[in-house]
Amino acid sequence: MSNDKSRINFFSLLAFIALGALVFRVAYLQLLHGDFYSEYASKQAKGVVESTRGRGFILDVHGEPLALNKKSASLYVFAGELNDRKMFVRKLKKNGLRLSKGTVTRLLKNSGFVWLERNIDIDRAEELQKKIPNIEFLLEEQRLYPERKLAASMVGFTGTDNKGLGGLEHRYDNILQGRKLQLLSLKDNKGQRIVYEDTRKEKEIDTQLYLTIDKQLQGLSEEVLRVDTEKYGAKRGIAVAMDAYTGDIIFAASSGGFDPNSYGDFPAKERKNYPAGYLYEPGSIFKPVLFSLLLDKKNLNIREMVNCENGKYKVYNHVIKDVHPNKILTARQVLIKSSNIGMVKLSDKVSRKEFYDYLKASGFGRKTGVSGLGEEDGILRDVKKWSGLSKPSLSIGQEVMVTPLQMVQFYSAIANGGRLIKPKVVSKVENDGNTYRPKFEQDRIFSEETAKKMQKLLREVVMYGTGVRADSSYIQIAGKTGTGQRIDNKTGTYSERDYVASFAGIFPADKPRVAMVVVYETPRKSIYGGSTAAYTFKVLAEQLSMHLGLKRSYVYESLQAS
Template identity: 35%
Template sequence: MMQHRNTDPRIGLILFCFFVAGGIVVGRVVYLQFVEGTRLTTLIEQGVQAVIDVQPRRGSIYNNRGQEIALSVLRDSIYARASEVKDPVATARLLAEILDEDDFPTYLRRLRSRKGFVWIKRQISPEESDRLDRFIGDERLAGVERISEYQRVYPHGQLLAHILGFTNIDSTGIEGLERRYDSCLAGKAEQHVVARDARGVKIFREEQIDSIEPTYGCDLVLTIDQEIQYQAEEALRRQVEATDAKGGVAIVADPNTGRILAMANQPAFDPNDFSHFPPESYRNRSITDNYEPGSTFKTILVAAAIEKGIVTPEDRFFCENGRYRFARRTIHDAHPHGELTVSDIIKFSSNIGVTKIAQRLGPEEFFEFIRAFGFGTPTGIDLGAEAQGLLRPQEKWAEIDLATHAFGQGISVTPLQLLMAYCAVANGGKLLRPFVVAEIRDHNGHILEAHYPKVVRRVISERTAQSITKMLEGVVDRRGTGRRAAIPGYRVAGKTGTAQKVEPGGRGYSPTARVASFVGFAPAQTPRLAALVVIDEPQGPQHSKYGGVVAAPVWREIMEMSLRHLGILPTRQEEEAPAKKEPESPQFSGL
């Protein structure tokens, strides 16, 4: 007879527990592997790895002859691992001897920082780097290291400063082209994964970083002619200083393409050391400042009237012997005139004459042409921060505005807007978009983008443009207000302007403050260059503040040099008569 053994129930319980525990372990493994695997892998990598950005070399900027005018160079930057500095006082004293700024308190404060990483000084000079080399191995520099990074350099100092702008210490564009094309110039940093030790300190060798290939920044090739730019800046600077003026602008352009060849501003600054100049000096007044154009705006009115068939150059107007009542105000001329032709109204800059032409044209037609010539809207130049001028809607004009706008008061323009309007006259009637960047290239020199002349619209016919050009030539002859702009051997067309400045707060016009200007082009028969000079608030006797006196000579100096520089030879041989005394500026009582 068989005997049955009783199984110990504890054994079954143990086996059951093993099976349950095994199931839990297997389940957890499956969960961690397939459900949480990606997240945990990321956490592990974050714990032992770090990502650093390797900045590329910022693209260079070239003038129209291919010479670098803004570039990036490698400079040493000094940092410290403060926790590894054994004697902060001794280290700070040595750094004060090595570096140009003897700033012992600042260095000591940084070395005593609780941070693991502190900058001592970035982008030190080559001379400072040489002095640092002499102390390699000195125990006082334990914990002090250096790395190389790019510093933006402008080799010509103040030259072209308002066009180029500048970057901050991290090579981010702040002003000018540097800001406008920042993303293009900067390129794209390359991210690189490096190991970290248990304390979180990044571990990498310099050869790791050198081997990384970031996306380099693009290069810009400008339309700027550096010789013309230099001459424009120098001529403008001398006149602003000589007249103790508040500031000034000089622009030179190709009227047939819209290419800007020079754009000078005063006051100036050095982009290599911009922090030592007042921020208002950074402003590119050529595109940011609005001013009342004065008599230079008379050309716009007459062009509109001729284009619409309202007047001809030979039509005559009675100029009231210097005093004319209009819209309950009195308009004055500098000298009393009887009858003048339209051509002579421009030549002698008669305010009464243009007022009567404006009455014939009417406010609606006048406003239409003001807009067509580009006023009241930005020119679209590739610089950024461009003002649009001040042009009130025509329906909001008062009756007197028809007259004041005709001689350039009550309306504000930028210097570039006015120059481009005169370029339209010079090229036969087409308003062009101005530009300063001719090409964008990659770091190997391949063209990525090329900029070409762009016609915004036709404003006037070629016939009208020719008629206006002939009138503007009369302004520069021996009896005209612009005779000081005449260049021997060349036919010159241009117009003077002298505008009263509005008092601060808009409380009427200043009795003394003026903006003097001259704008024109040459050679008049086949224009190759157009230029504008504006002098803001020249000081001295009233007769010395007018456009024909203070701005026209600067224009002549810049234009004469530019014509010869470009090989545009004289077409006639004649001596100009000595300049006569400039007539006094008109006064506008009650305006």
């Protein structure tokens, strides 16, 4: 019994001594060498970096890819491990690395983790690692835009950290961004670098953003615009087409553009979405706005006679001119022949307030609400600031700034029976097994009867009036030509040289489904929309009609098999 008690006392004493030694050792390390271990831990912690994986795809309406991901390498170094920092920088530059001033400063002054270059080819990273000691690299994901310039201003682009910086990439970044991972970079006892990946977020995020545009039609419209812009000597060409019943944007194109895979190589103006962001005075394609108001609210008799003053008419000491002088025209002919004087006189039938309220209701002076395109509001002055000349000027598309998207939205209302429908470029979002679709929004701005009358009148513009170059034997087109003057930045007055030529229309004319607008900025071959934009409109309308299977005008209907 006494022996057992002696053993217990012995082992208790031994345990007490061991515990005391452990406490002493911890106190020793903490008090005398705490700074050393703190610095060591800090250096290790600086090896933690963040990377993003699994960014969602952007696809066209048929699921064709517009934005994907590809593997890439990102170079880094721990600056504190460099023996000769200046020599290291010289070697990097000699081997073609593009180092910013900030990177060089961090290499020379910091002791922790420093990015050298992000998202380069893996083969290139392996080659550099062999040539230059201390260089390491991580495998990351880089955005890939397989169609390059196609729809680039709509899709947008991401930065080096795969964060959306423009277009839909930016607008939907919180949905597309994927998952963020932490990577820990350490060296083993042999000096080999080991990268540990955070495995707590292994779940893949399944996100796909489907657009309304058709990749084939988008590419076709961009190519047609490039060819015709050069042919007409224009600074830029723009075209946008919309499904008049759903609000889906079928294509939104411009003649310039940029490659989002190397967006930094292009000026900011080429990254702009011109269908939604280009502001201009629309000229005569705006005349159907007043005409629809007169038909809908004032019961305009299209056979009413209007004195067009043989081409010159003074209003508030300002002379209104017609390109082709006429004496007496019917109200119908005023629209078909695009008489400025006739429209100014017809504008007397409505008050300033009535016209202003109708313009606002028709979507002018405010954004359409389309998502992610960086659209402009346009410019429509408050009626309280109008001068005596404002109402007459607005009736012929002056004193107002619009975007091509606003015009195509209005012409869609003519096509669909009088409903102003909010346009959209995103058809659906699939995220984590769920599907989300944008809300359908519409407001009636005029009656179906008025829409039918406008459809017929615009068809006559193409058949007999200023829009004959838009007439097609394949598909019936209805629309209106426009020629708007640009403001001379030096004089602050209308330029005698720079114009905007346009054509806005709908098709098939007898049962409209699509609204489209074509705009040329400062064309040199001809300033008139009837000579330039009308022809491009016809080409695009024919191609789009074939692609969508819309009604053709010169062939028999298909026979059904019995």
